[in-house]
Every structure is written in structure tokens, then in C-alpha cells.
Amino acid sequence: MSTYAARPGPGASGEATSHDHPARTSRIVNDFSIQVATVNGSGSQTANNVLMRSIFQMGVPVSGKNMFPSNIAGLPTWFTIRANEKGYIGRKKEVDFLVAMNPETAREDVVNLEPGAAVLFDAPLKLEELRSDLHWYAVPFDKLVAPVCPEAKLRKLVRNMIYPGILAHLLGIDFEQMRKALFKQFGPRKAKAAQLNWGAVLAGKEFAERNLPKTDPLCIEQRDRNQGKIIVDGNSAAALGCVFAGATVLTWYPITPSSSLAEAMIGYLNRLRIDPETGKATYAVVQAEDELAAVGMAIGAGWAGARAMTCTSGPGISLMSEFVGLAYYVEVPVVIIDIQRVGPSTGLPTRTAQGDILKNAVLSHGDTCHPVLFPSSPEECFEFAGLAFDLAEQFQTPVFVNSDLDLGMNNWMSDPFPYPDGPMRRGKVLSAADLDRLGGFARYKDVDGDGVGYRTLPGTKHPSAAWFARGSGHNERAQYSERQDDYVHNVDRLARKFQTMRSYVPKPELRTTPGASIGIINCGSSRYACEESSDQLLTERGLPVDVLRLRAYPFGPEIEAFVDSHERVYVVEQNRDGQLQLLMRMEFTPERIAKLRGVRHYSGLPIDARSVTDAIVKQEGL
Template sequence: MISQLSWKIGGQQGEGVESTDRIFSTALNRLGYYLYGYRHFSSRIKGGHTNNKIRISTKPIRSISDDLDILVAFDQETIDLNAHELGSTGVIVADAKFNPTLPEGVKARLFPVPITAIAEDLGTSLFKNMAASGASWALLGLPLEVFNKAVEEEYGRKGAAVVEKNIEAVRKGAEFVLELAGGPIPELQLEPADGEEKLFIIGNDAIALGAVAAGCRFMPAYPITPASEIMEYLTKTLPKHGGSVIQTEDEIAAVTMAIGAGYGGARAMTASAGPGLSLMTEAIGLAGITETPVVIVDTQRGGPSTGLPTKQEQSDLNAMIYSTHGEIPKIVLAPSTIEECFYDTIEAFNLAEQYQCPVILLTDLQLSLGKQSSALLDYDKIVIDRGRLVTEAPQLGENELFKRYEFTEDGISPRILPGVKNGIHHVTGVEHDQAGRPSESPVNRKKMMDKRMEKMKHVKVTNPFLIDAPEENPDLLIIGMGSTGGTIDEARGRLSADGITTNHLQMRLMHPFPADELKPFIEKAKKVVVVENNATGQLANLIKLNLGNHDKIENLLKYNGNPFLPAEIHEECKGMAL
């Protein structure tokens, strides 16, 4: 028996690939397996090749696999594009309708199954995804009743008749392939899972859940890939907690409404991708100069312009740190796991109110949309900190205003909400004095700029980076951000087998940059490899800017729209260490 395998289904977008993957992985999750998924899809509603890949394991995993064990194909294009990932024990379950053939050099076993014919016999070709799923599930020798339960959950709302038809399609697909193969494939039999309950969600859902737990009650947003699921989740959930979601006419309206809500005292957020953040930059400056808390999620995708809307990239880092005209206090956090997406969202809301500034939560497409197993969340860890929020203001003299932007040692002024007695003050996007009244005084300008920027010297976050440093002077210190963390860890295991010592540092706080904390780990390493999905080495350049060490820092870049594979990091790092 084996401890892990990879399964992939492919076809034309809109013919059931997504729902098949969802039911298949849900059933595996019910059995207690650890899962990690990756969606390859086109930026269109229907048509164009798409595939979903799931890695299944008896142990925790946080990366996609280099290879493939089972490929479910709805068309020949799926075989031609993906069969090269299969090894000699690999299996292809293909719809017999298109007379599937193996590409030259592929040694996998091909099982033509009348997937479409089975579905049409049941009344409609829509059932073909279940016939295909049943066939591949049966080859693994897993219990059909668990899969059928997942089918019931998926289609139960459509009535008993639809559920029965789908279950029948599963049964017929399973029976046909088992007759062809002579039973389950011995080389594909998984060891039993631990049976423990696990979450199986995407990063966007974890962020949305974190927002609710943090007390967010308002989200204005405009739909965009790969951020839309945050809005969709909160559209269903926030009204249950007295909140609301508004689909705005554009991203400019979204962020300004969120800033307005923050000024009014509500915890508010918006979420978008690179193109949307480009439109938000002026308003982010407004939040900075008015010292208004707001949380903004940037789910990075391939750019520039429309770029690659459905593909992986990590090229917004510079934009998130530097894009606003002028200089403002700003915090940029980059979670790297499902759990961090949840807890960091809560922390983002706390930081926004503690330091009275915009906080940007920086994810990437693979983390945002890649569905993966996660430990159950601990709600006892949640702490709400609203910062220096004033609920009662002292009596003011005649014509005196509340010093909303009072000069303080740490730069953080008392924040008061509209309607609080004696709290009247001005709010404007132009430079202002302590009461918010417009001021062009050079003396006031310098003091006010110093006050705002002083806040950044005092920013404290939970773990500015995650560090696994068993080696005192490693051959390599590998640094990553976002979804690359698990892939780096897997590559390190292979590097260790090669006799190469490594430490791993996953960046979380991008701005203000934690240079002092990072410095000792950089200095002790013989060489530093920075892994990132962009063309210019933005994270590596950020490290050089703050710490120097240009001579020992190497780039490991990938920007073709796909996430890193463990083998790629292993081979590149091995070459750099020798």
C-alpha cells in the first residue's frame, strides 16, 4: 500500500470538471485524508482546457506533486497535455466516446470507459462526471458508500430522483472499470487515513471566515478573479451577523466605501486582485493621511494589465508597498497557509485599528483558490483589539476641537467616532493640524509627517516570518512567501538526502520590513536562495534594500503562470549549493 497519490481530472471548461473534483475530494476528506488541490482553468466561462489536480496523503502536505497516478480524461486534449506526468504504474480513465490513445512514450495503463454512454442511458450526458468519478474511485478500492454520501450532499437540493441517477452513474462507472482492470489496482491502494476531522477549504474562504470572526460587518467589493470567493462567502454569511455586502460599480467605490465605514467605526474590508488594487491606490493614500483603519486583500494573479487572470504569480509586492503617491503608514502581511489566512485576517483588523492605517493582506492565486486540508481552527485564540479608541472625550473650550491627530510619542493619536460628545473635528485629505483643520505650515507639515511615519517603528505582529532553522551555518537559507512554503519544505527533504544543509524562512511581514530580526539568519547562511513567482525578484530585492548581502543572495524565479513544483526547487537549489 502507498501513503500518497495524485489524481487529476481534465476536460473542457463547463463540462463538470469542477463539480467532479469537489465531490471526489469531499469524499476523501470524509475518510480523513490530507489533501492539497490545484486548479488549472481558463479565463472564460465555457470552453478551453481545464484540469483539477488533487494530492492525497496520510500525512500533512502543502504542495502539489511532481507526478501523477490517475488521470480522468473527458477528451484527448487532456491526455495529450497531462499524460507526461504519469509514471509506469499510472492509470488513465478516459471516455471511450473519443477513442482515446496514448501519446508516444507514455507507459500508463489506459481504460476506455463509456462515460458519456452511461450518462445518456440515465437520461442526460450531465451524469458523465459521476460515471468518471465512480470509475477512478473504484480503482482505488475505496468504499462507494462514502462517495455516495458526498453525492447526496452535492445534489440533495435537486431532489431524490437526481441523487439516485447520479449514484447510479457512479455505480455503473465503477462496475465497468473494475471489469476492465480485473479489480482495484494494487499499486494504487492507499493506506488507511487517520480518520481525524479536518477542514478542507480554499484560502479565500479562510480569509472570509477570519473577517467574520474579527468583527467585520461590512464589505463593499467588485468581483474579480481570484478574489471573488471572499465576497461570495460574506454575501451569504454577513447578513446572519447583522452585516452586509455591497457589490459596487468599481474598485474605487469599494475601497472608499470601506474607508468611510472605518471612519464611522465599523470594521470593514474589501478584496480584489492586482488590477483592482491599481485603481484603489489614491484612496489608500486617503486612508493613510486621515489615519483611518481599513483592511484590503490583494489576491495576486498574473499581470500586468489583464495579464493571466486565472494563473499563479507573486508580482504585486512592490506595488503593495510603494504604489501610493506620497508617503503613508501602511502594513503589508502575507499569510502562507490556510490557518494563517484565518488568523492573519483577524490580526489585520487589529493592526488597522491599533496603528490607524491601511493593512493589506497579500495572498496569491494558489493560496487563495487551492483547496487544502487544514487543522480545525481554534476560536479561543481570537483577540479583538480596537486600539486607541476613545469612547468619552473631555469637555472642550469654546471654539476648541478634539485633537484627533494629536502629536504623541509613538505617533498614534486618540481615535474618536462620529457622534461622541465633544469629539468634533475636521477630516480632510489635505494636510492638516491636530484637529484636522487644513494647514500648509511647513512646521506643521514636518511634525505631522513625522507623527504618521513614527507609527511604523512600533509595529508588532505575530511572527514577522516563520523560521525552521536547525542548522547553525547552513549551505542554503531558502526564503519564500505565500503559497511556496510547503513546496520549499518538500524540496528541503530531498536536499537533505543529497547532503545539503538548509534552513527555511517564510516571510510574513513585508512592510514595515523586519530587517533586524531577519539579519542573523541571513548572515549565518553560506548562500541565500529567494523563491518567488515573478520575473524581477521583488522579495530578493527588498531583502537587499534592507540588509545588503548582495553577494550571497540568489534568485529562484518562476513566472509562466504555474506554481513551483518540489522537483524544480530541489534541482535549482542543488545546483546553487554545489
């Protein structure tokens, strides 16, 4: 049996226990989850994406979540596809249809299923002996693959394209849509591979037609809910956001789950950011030697005027800590996109968490505070990436974008991204002409009362342009100073600057239910579970709940108003210690603090609605 610690399925550590599943008697249309259990590196990702895309093309809202090991090949991996007509695209904890391709985990996967679930499995595993309360579909994959794939060494990969064909038949997925999805997935350059794989799909289809009478109730029916939508992962979305925000310098160090952001960005930069007149690059990318250098280069570039960024995950953030304090104190713009994963230490590198909320808000020694944006969708990954550069330059400070592995690496349905029409807000930068007019400037003087001084860029051709950036104590003129009045004056201004940001960062989003006296506060990818949970609480328990989704730190006044207008507020987040709640406690009155309750999910799997609902039901004593 697998000794793998964090695995999907009910009862995994850190998750609430499952609830009673309704009996499955009649047809269940467009509302179920499929879990495919395979071995990492066996090519199943392509098959799963084809399956997901086929359902998407049929107009049924769908989401896909890849639960993969920190390994290149050989360890177990699970991919969950959820189809939901109502548009719930968060993770569904219960598995309705299991595709058991991995002998190592098959038995445990089957044991964990709810009664009434369906299982498609590799016939030699003889899983049907395990339980009598499931729908069984045995398929001799090896026998089927041989005729469609004469080349023996390719069979391991092509074999996995058989189950989409079988599922399409059993679930009623349109084969023409599946064919389109498959050829799109492979692209025109791999037409031959696509043809080979399409053969496998058809082999599965033919086998199912002849040998597998349908006994389970699950099916997909055509709808029209996905018109105009795209499928994209959050990291590609954030990468595009940076490219269209005019980012000019990316310095990074590879780390899961953020590497795909940098790699997607390099791809888009190569394609979209070569000056057509000169053939020259309008960007610079450097793969640094470590995260210290990565953020250090970005800070150097920000100092010299670039829209500079890095992307990383928790361990990288820890290494960047000293440099981030420097950028805060010297007041240099830099954007840091954190694709959060499970810590502490190496933790679970391929599992998701919201574990860097508190750390990023106050990263580095001394008194420091940083704005943190919480995107919840690919669209917000795109939008907030652009916004982060505006904020960083307007406030001359590091800005964090806290995405996570679930959002960053999984494929999501999304509305297409709106073109950023506005100007690039580059903040208070004085030119040589400005200096001629002003006669000079004091770098850290709060001229406008918003805590933000004026800066010049190195290379500004003017004898009054220079100022000396230093991480040591300094006065308004950026001169070295150890005087206590200079120090206090300066850090008080920095605090004032942070206060100003409250009205510049994205406001929270409120989702109301009439009659609610209970509230949920959440951020980022916890959104989907919270919204679905509030519907579950209303329909199943008659409990109306309002949901406030925070989109940034520092918080605006809306959050306190929300707490004031509710009797109890559940702060739902994906970490053990309630980091978002702790951040609220830092500034809330005791009366408001007393209203807060925590719902924490930290198994490494994306949070699901059922867990949130169960936790609230329990704490409410319902």
C-alpha cells in the same frame, strides 16, 4: 492541438525542467497525483471534489488544485488531486494518473506524461496508440452514461461522475466513503441529483470490475491522519475570519479570484449576523460601481468607525492606489484583502501569483508604506483577517492581506479554526466622556511616542470632538498647513508609526534542519513547496536547509538574524522580479544583500517542491 498558453505539465513556461522519475515497479501507496483534464462547464468540478473528499475521508492527506480558464464554458480545465501520506499538500509537478476527458488537450496531456504513468481515457480518443510506456484504461463513457441517465440533456454532466467510480475501483478507494462524499457534496436539497450521480459512480465501478484489470502501481490505503480536519478554500476561510472579527462594512467590486470571498462572506453574514432580538442586520454590504468606489466607501466607513473592508485582486489594487494613499495620510483604518493573480494588466485572471507584494507594501504616490500580511493556509486566512482589523484600527491605517488564487480558490485540508476569544482591539478612539476629561485633543499629536494619535468618530456628541480629515498637508491639529516643518514632522511620525508595527505584526515561522548553513525565505502559499523542497534537498542531496516563512511586512528582527546565521539564503517567491527580495533589499545592509539568491516561479501554476529543489541544486552547483 491546444494553443492555450499557460497549461499544466512539465516544461510549461517559467518552470524548471523535470527530473528523472524513479521507475515504478512496486506498489505506490498514498503518494501520487491524479490529473483530470476536462472541458470548463461540464460539471467535472463536482466529480473532482467527490474524489478528493473520498480520499480525505480515508484519512490520507490530500490537496486539490483547479487550473481553469477565464471562461464560463468550453475551454480546457485541469484538476489535480495529490494524495500524500507524509502530508505534503503543495502542487506536485509530475502527473501519475491522467484522466483524459477533453479531446482537445488529450494528446498533448499524454505526450507530457512521465513513463510509467497511468491514463484513464474516453475510448474513442484512441490514445493508446500514442505511447507504449504508459498504463492504459479505455472507457466508453457515452455507452455507460446512457442507461444510468435517461434524460439526454443531463448526460453531459452525469458522464463525468463515471470516472470517480472507475478510479475508486482501480485505486482502492472505499466506496462507502465515496458515497458519503457524494451525498455531502450535493446536500440534502439535491438528493435526487445525488442519486442520479451515484448511479453513474456505480456504473463506472461495475465497468471497471469487469473490463479493467489493474496494471499500474498506484493505490490508496486507509490511514488516520485527517482526524478533526476540515476541507475549505482560503476565500471562505478569510470570509469567516472577517465575519467573526466583527467586520461591519464590506464594499466590493467583482473580480476573479476575490469574488468568491465577498460571496462567501455575504452568505455567512446573512446566516450569522442578523441580530436575533431585532431581526436587523449588524452589517452592510454594498457592491460598488468599481474598485475606486469600493475602497472609497470602506475608507469613509472606517473614518466613521466601522470595521470596514474590501477584497480585490491586482487590477483592483491598481485602481485603489490613490485612495489608499489618502487613507494612509489621513490615517483611516481599512482592510484590503488581495487575492493575487497573474499580471501585469489583465494577465492570466485565473492563474496564481505573488505579484502584488511590492506594490501593496508601498501603494500610492509620495512616501507611503503599508503593513502586508501573508497567510499561508485557510487557518491563517481566518486568523489574519481578524488580526488585520485589529491592526488597522490600532494603527489607523490600511492593512493588506495578501492571499492568492491558489490559496483562495482551491480546497485545502485544514485544522478547524480557533474561536477568536480576545477583545476587538479598536485602537485609540476618544469618546465624549474622554473629551470632557481631557478638554480637547490634537488629532495627529504623538502623545504616547508610538506614532499613533488619538481620533474621534464623526457623530461623537461633543463640541470638541470634530477634526478635519484632509489629504492635503496638515499639522498636529489636523489644520491645513503647507509649512515644511509641519509636513516633515508629520511624515516622520508616520514613519515612526510604521516602525512600531514591526513588533505587532505576526512573527515569521522557522523550520530548522540540524546542520543547515543554507536558508530559504518564503511567504504565503509558497510554504508547502519550500517545506517539501527542504526535505527533498536533505534526503536526495544531503543538504540541510532551514526555512523561514515570513508572515508579515514590516519585517521583524528575526529575518536579519536568519540571514546573518546562514551562508546563503534563497528567497523563493511566485513572481518574476523577486518582489519579496526587493523589499528586503530596501532595508538590508550590503553584507546581507550579498547573501540573497532568488528562486522565482511565475508560470501561473502554484509553485511545486521539485522546481524549488532543482533551482537550488543548480545554484548550489550540486
